[in-house]
Amino acid sequence: MRTAYSVETVRAAERELMGRLPEGALMQRAAAGLAAACAELLGRVYGSRIVLLVGSGDNGGDALYAGARLRRRGAGVTAVLLAPDRTHTGGLDALRRAGGTIVRGADADAAAESIRRADLVVDGIVGIGGKGGLRPDAAPLADLARDSRAAVVAVDLPSGVEADSGEVRGAAVRADLTVTFGTHKPGLLVDPAKEYAGSVRLVDIGLSLPDEADIEALQHADVAALLPVPGAESDKYRRGVVGIAAGSARYPGAAVLAVAGALRGGAGAVRYVGPAGDAVIARFPETLVSDGSPERAGRVQAWVVGPGAGDDADSVAAVLKSDVPVLVDADGLRLADRDVVRARTAPTLLTPHAGEAAALLGVSRNEVEGARLTSVRELAAAYGATVLLKGSTTLVAEPGGGAVRVNSTGTAWLATAGSGDVLSGLTGSLLAAGLGTRDAGSVGAYLHGLAGRFAADGAPVGAYDVADAVREAWRDVMEG
Template identity: 85%
Template sequence: MRTAYSVETVRAAERELMARLPEGALMQRAAAGLAAACADLLGRVYGRRVVLLVGSGDNGGDALYAGARLARRGAGVTAVLLAPGRTHPGGLAALLRAGGTSASPDAAEPLLRRADLVVDGIVGIGGKGGLRPEAARLAGLADASRAAVVAVDLPSGVEADTGEVLGAAVRADLTVTFGTHKPGLLVDPARGYAGSVRLVDIGLDLPDPADLEALQHADVAVRLPFPGAESDKYRRGVVGIAAGSARYPGAAVLAVAGALRGGAGAVRYVGPAADAVIARFPETLVSDAGPSKAGRVQAWVVGPGAGDDASAVAEVLDADVPVLVDADGLRLADRGTVRARTAPTLMTPHAGEAAALLGVAREAVEEARLASVRELAGLYGATVLLKGATTLVAGPTGGAVRVNATGTAWLATAGSGDVLSGLAGSLLAAGLSALDAGSVAAYLHGLAGRFAADGAPAGAHDVAAAVPDAWRDTLD
C-alpha cells in the first residue's frame, strides 16, 4: 500500500533520524537519490545542461548537492539563486567545487531556454500560501522551456498537506520525494503538477496509520470476496438496487450491471425500470413492491436516476443494513436520518453534488478536495467517496483517507457513476466495510475504465463489462 504523511509527521521523523546520524548525512541520502533520478531521466549526463532553481531552505540544499554530483559526472550545472544570502552554504560550496556555477534570477531566462534539465528546489514541503512573484516567474519560465523538469520532494507552489494549488506552481515531469509520499502528490489538483513520482527511501521511521492510503493490486486482491465450497447465492450476499425512473431507466440497468459483477450472489431490483432491467439481465430478482417489501438484502444502493422518489430513499435509509446513496438519493436524503443510522452508510457524490451538500461553490470543492471529503464525512456521519480524476474515500470518524488514481479521463461519461454505485453496493453486500467497498470499487472501476477504453471512447456498459478483467488483473 502506498502511504502519505503530513508535513508535521514527516518533520518529526526527520528530526528523530537526524539525531542518530552524522550531521548532513540525511541530506546526502536525499541528494544521492535525487541525482540518480536526474541521471536516469537524462540518460547521458556528460555534456548535458542542468539548471537548478534554488530557494533558501533544505530543499535548495538537496538540489545543490545533487547538482554537484551531476557536475562531477560532466554535466554543466548552473544554480539560479533566489535568495543568495540564505542559500544552503554547504550545498553551494559543493556545487562550486564540482565545477558548477551560480547565477541570479535575472539571468535565468536564457539559461532555462538552453537547459536539458531543470531541477526545482525553490520551496520544500514547508512552503505555504503560493509562490512569491520572482519564484512564480521562474516557474513559468521552466514550464515554457523544452527541458525536463524534476521537482525536489514536491513541486514548488503546491500545498503538501492538502493538494491545493494557490496560484502559480511548477509543473514537473518527475517528482523525487523523500521518505514517504506527501498528500499533495496523491490528491488533485496538486497531483496534476507532480508528473511521475519516484520515492527515495531515506530511512524514516513513520507511525501507523498514515494520513492517506492508496491501495495497490495486492491490497485489492486480499479484500476481494470469494465464494467457498459451502457458498450459495444468499450466503454470498444479496444487494438491493432502488434506482431508475421512467425518465432514466438506463441508470437502473447500469447500476445492476455493476452490481452483478461485484461479488454478491444475487441482485434484487426495485423501481419503475423493472422491464428494462429484466430484459438486459434476466438473472436479476425484480419486485414491484417498495424496498421494504422486496425481500431480504445485505446492502442497498439507492438514488441513481431515481428522480424525485423520496419515499424509496427514506425506506432504504430506514433499513438496518449498509446503504450506498448516490445521485438523486444524495439530494433527497435527510442529513439527520443519515446521521442517525447505526448501519454503515456510503455516499458517492461528484464535486457538484458534494458542493450542494456542503453549501459551497463547485470550485471550492475542486480546489480543496481532501478537506471537502473529510468535512462531508463528518457532517453526515457517513463514509464518503468523492468521485473525480483521483477518487477520495473518507470515513466518518477520521483516520486515513483512501485515494485512488487508477481511472482514465474516458470514465467521464454518462452512466459511469451508476456502474460504480452498483459495484460498490455489491461489495458492501458481500461483507466489505464501507471504506473497503468504496476504495476497492473505485480501484476496479478505474482499471475497468482503462481496459474498456484502451485509448478510445467507451460507454458505461463497456466499463461494466470490463470489471471481471480488472478483477482478474489484480489477482495476477
C-alpha cells in the same frame, strides 16, 4: 499499499533520524537519490545542461548537493539563486568546488537564458512547508521552465503546491518527475496538486514512520486480499444479496447500469425495485425484480439507492430506514435527509461527484475541486457517514477521521454518462458481500477505474462497456 504522511509527521521522523546520524548525512542521502533520478531521466549526463532553481533552506540544499554530483559527472550545472543571502551554505560551496556556475535570480536575463538552453531544470525553490503558491520572483522562472524543452524535476514536492492538503493556491511548478524523500506527501497523491507532480519517485532515506498514515492508496495485492471469493459451501444467499432502488420513467438506463455493476461485484444475487423493471429484466434476466416498495423486496445484505431516481423521495427514505449498509448516490444525495443519515446505526456510504458534494456542503464546485481532501473530510463529518468523492483521484473518508483512501486507477474516458451508476452497483455488491464501507468504496473505485482503462484502451467508452470490463479488472487484480 502506498502511504503518505503529513509535513509534521515527516519532520518529526527526520529530526529523530538526524539525531542518530552524522551532521549532513541525511541531506546527502536525499541528494544522492535526487542525482540518480536526474541522471536516469537524462540518459546521458556528460555534456548535458542542468539548471537548479534554488530557494532558501534544505530544499535548495538538496538541489545544490545533487547538482554538485552531476557536475562531477560532466554535466554543465547552473544554479539560479532566488534568495542569495539565505542559500544553503554547504550545498552552495559544494557546487562551487565542483565547478558549477552561479546566477542570481535578480539577473533575470541570465536566468532566463540558462533555462532556455537547459536539458533539465531542477525545482528546489520551496520545500514541503510552502503555502500559497510561488512568490512573484519565482513564478516567471517556473513558467519559463514549463515552456522550455527541458525536463523538469521537482525536489520532494513541486514548489507552490501544498503538501498536506493537495491544494494549489497560486502559481506552481509543473514537473515531469517529482523525487520525494522518505515517504509520499498527501499532495503527491491528491488532485489538484497531483497533476503538477508528474511521475513520482520515492527515495528511501531511512525514516521511521507511524503505522497509521494520513493517506493510503491500495495496490493490486491489497485489493486482491479484500475481494470476496466464494467457498465450496457458498450459495447465492451466503454470498450476499444487494438491493438496487434506482431508475425512473425518465432515467431507466440508470437502473440498468447500476444492476450491471452490481452483477459483477461479487454478490450472489441482485434484487431490483423501481419503475424500470422491464428494462432491467430485458437486459439481465437473472435479476430478482419486485414491483413493490423496498420494504417488500425481500431480504438483502445491502442497498444502493438514488441513481436516476428523479424525485422518488419515498424509496430513499425507505431504504435509509433499513438496518443494512446503504449506498446513496446521485438523486438520492439530494433527497436524503441529513439528520436521518446521521441517525442511522447501520453503515452508510455517500458517493457524490464534486458538484453534488458542493451542494451538500453549501459551497461552490470550484471550492470542492480545489480542496478535495478537505471537502471529503468535512462531508464525512457533517453526515456521520463514509464518503466516496468521485473525480480524477477518488477519495474515501470516514466520519471518525483516520487515513483517507485515494484511488487513481481511472482514466479521463470514465467521465461519461452512467459511469457513476456502474460504480454504485459494483460498490453496493461489495457491501452486500461483507466489506465495510471504507473497503467497499476504495475497492469499488479501484476496480471501476481499472475496468475503465481496459474498456477504453485509449478511446471513447460507454458506461456499459465499463461494467463489462469489471471481470477483466477483477482477474487482473487476482492474478497480479
